Amino acid sequence: MEKEGEILDALLVKNGRIKMAGDFEEVKAFVKEDDQWINLNGKTLMPAFIDAHSHISTAIQMSQAADLSQCESFEEIISVLRQYKEENKIEKSGVIIGYGYDHNFLPGGKQPDKKYLNQVSEEIPIYISHTSGHMGCANDVALNLAGITQDTENPEGGKIGRLDGVGEPDGYLEEAAMMMMQKAIGPRIKFDLKEGLKKTQDLYLQNGIVTVQDGAASLETFEMLKQFDENQELDLDVVLYPLLQYKGRELFLKFPEYAGKYCGNLKLGGYKAILDGSPQGRSAWLTKPYENSDGYCAYPWFSDEEAENFMKIAVEDRRQILVHCNGDAACGQFIQTYKKALENSKNPEKENLRPVMIHCQTVREDQLDEMKELGILPSIFVGHVYYWGEVHRRNLGEERAARISPCHSAFSRNMKVTFHQDTPVTKPDMLHSVWCGVNRITRKGEELGKEQCCTVYEALQAVTINGAYAYFEEKEKGSIKEGKRADFVILDKNPMRIDPKKLNEIQVLETIKAGKSVWKKEVR
Secondary structure, three states, X not given: OOOOOOOOOEEEEEOOEEEEEEOHHHHHOOOOOOOOOOOOOOOEEEEXXXXXXOEHHHHHHHOOOEEOOOOOOHHHHHHHHHHHHHHOOOOOOOOEEEEEEOHHHOHHHOOOOHHHHOOOOOOOOEEEEEOOOOEEEEOHHXXXXXXXXXXOOOOOOEEEEEHHHOOXXXXXXXXXXXXXXXXXXXXXOOOOHHHXXXXXXHHHHOOOEEEEEEEEEOHHHHXXXXXXXXXXXOOOEXXXXXXXXXXXXXHHHHOHHHXXXXXXXXXXXXXXXXXXXXXXXXXXOOOOOOOOOOOOOOOOOOOHHHHHHHHHHHHHOOOEEEEEEXXXXXXXXXXXXHHHHHHOOOOOOHHHOOOEEXXXXXXXXXXXXXXXXXXXXXXXXXXXXXXXXXXXHHHHHHHHHOOOOOHHHHHOOOOOOEEOOOOOOOOOOHHHHHXXXXXXXXXXXXXXXXXXXXXXXXXXXXXXXXXHHHOOOOOOOOOXXXXXXXOEEEEOOOOOOOOHHHHHHOOEEEEEEOOEEEEEOOOO
């Protein structure tokens, strides 16, 4: 991954780092008598994959929740929640948590609101989260616990669903309204976090990933991961980005030794801000209306003044900032407020902070030009093409849907593009993202926006060396080069030499971190 087309014969690893890489005979000359030899026997070794954006702390917790990701009917959701309740012996003092439903694939595209959840229990609070993480549903008990009544107004940047559109809450909660529920039920959640860590780490490692992100960190999630690391239970490198709206600045002040550098396996990478919702949930903030919506464009999470304050804090504190933007209106708010923060700052390092736009689903061509000029990196959730391609066609129309996840437009501008899966929204399968970027095939097997396909090498850059660059770690990770850390993944096939349509069939055989095998596929 140092140069396209370059394949090395051999490499020598010493003390967790790459000592030599290149021609076999040259490397062989430096081998000591007691060195271990490993012959790949035709398999492919490349740099370990780098997760550019996910939520490991949420993934740890949601691995303990009722899995609703395969439910395609309200009856299935009710059945899974009832079974979860019985298996976990949840009583009145507890709470039933579900994760991963998608209304887009339920009858009529409807939300599984309290009408259905009340059938599971009228005594135990229930809250289920949409796969996007931007909306959810609660039963009456949970609504009462959160104090959400017919007199409760919509919070800024959120919406409370109502029966017949007015009055009594129907259980549906969107964006900022979810926070009201999560705050109420949080003390009742009793997950086995150690077991959750084990399952979540294994999921990342079996997909060849050793560097991951906690992309909306809090003091609580930092302390949880810090405890795991101090107990030597954390195998992954984790980069945390606390939310500015939830005292993210204070985390840096309290733990300055973690700022921009690893202590153990943790480091604080910068700040995070969320400016809008999700396009598949029709809560991404657009400049032009959703299809069949009577002019509805959704809404921002924050005013321009509030967003500008976030950007000002990041620039003045000399911190990188990651900004969630799905709709082009949110993209525009980020670009303009960041530009203003740069213009008003005297910080001599303000041009080198590598801000990142997270998701970039409907970012426009003119906005990519502005991002390039401002040094804003695009991190693209390219799996949207596969998972919600048809949904975007319905919500946005063919022209805008064809530009969802505009990979080619970003790569053609020589931008340091990264790919991510936003785990736990989707599984951290990097090779699936590579396949998506190269082929742009939907669940129905149809092409969507073929002109936005990228090359195989570009897609591999997006999950290796560009990911390292986004973390300011390009001198340590992301490619096979003398002096870098020996983080590798071994694949059963070479992604540069197989049919691009079969990229998602490649198997990860082994994951190596700092020269040590941390996961290996069982041979049966």
